[in-house]
Amino acid sequence: MKYLLRSALLLWLLAALPASEAAAQGGLRRQERLSQLENARIAYLTEQVALTPEQAQKFWPLYNEFTAKRRELNRRLRQLRPVNTDGLSDQQIRDGLAQSFALRQQEITLEKEYFERFQRVISVRQVGRLALAERQFTKEVLKRVAGRPGMPAAADGLDD
Incomplete structure (x- = not known):
């Protein structure tokens, strides 16, 4: 978060x-x-x-794909956030929050997917270093x- x-x-x-x-x-x-x-x-x-140069050659296209998908999810999430909820009904607020939760879940699913894909190119230790x-x-x-x-x-x- x-x-x-x-x-x-x-x-x-x-x-x-x-x-x-x-x-x-x-x-x-x-x-x-x-x-x-x-x-x-x-x-x-x-x-x-x-x-290593060999890892970088395989890693960067995969990482760029991941970050593009993550950016798109974050863009969609930002669009859901209302500037002011005063003019919204309770149901509209509830629906917006549900959509927000769904997008955040999609981001977690995406991270899990790419965690697995990254491990095919770099070691698990390197994946851990990446997050940090x-x-x-x-x-x-x-x-x-x-x-x-x-x-x-x-x-x-x-x-x-």
Whole structure:
């Protein structure tokens, strides 16, 4: 749950770059930053998980497939969250929560599936390192983003 919150917060923070900056640079600067972030994530995870070149060749396409599916589930989950429940009936709130639970269950099922698939490419110890390295990377990015002038202290209260 905390990982989901961190991931959503990270995506929100990255998407909330100042509008003037994005407009002035035509969005190129934002894309450049996202690309740099992705490259840093790949390098960090590769190092922390201690992937060999042969493992990396098989692992990264599988991991990218997994993260794309996980992002889609998180996107759908965010769309379900109402800004204000005051205008909703009890049944609408109940239905929304049920859909949210179903999506979260799908995420758990996805993680279990890919846990098995990852083990065909890397060792179980490396899979364990992967989970830890993902959390550490997200935590570090949140710390750095929160340290920027004009950005909220995003990492507060999200410690493991």
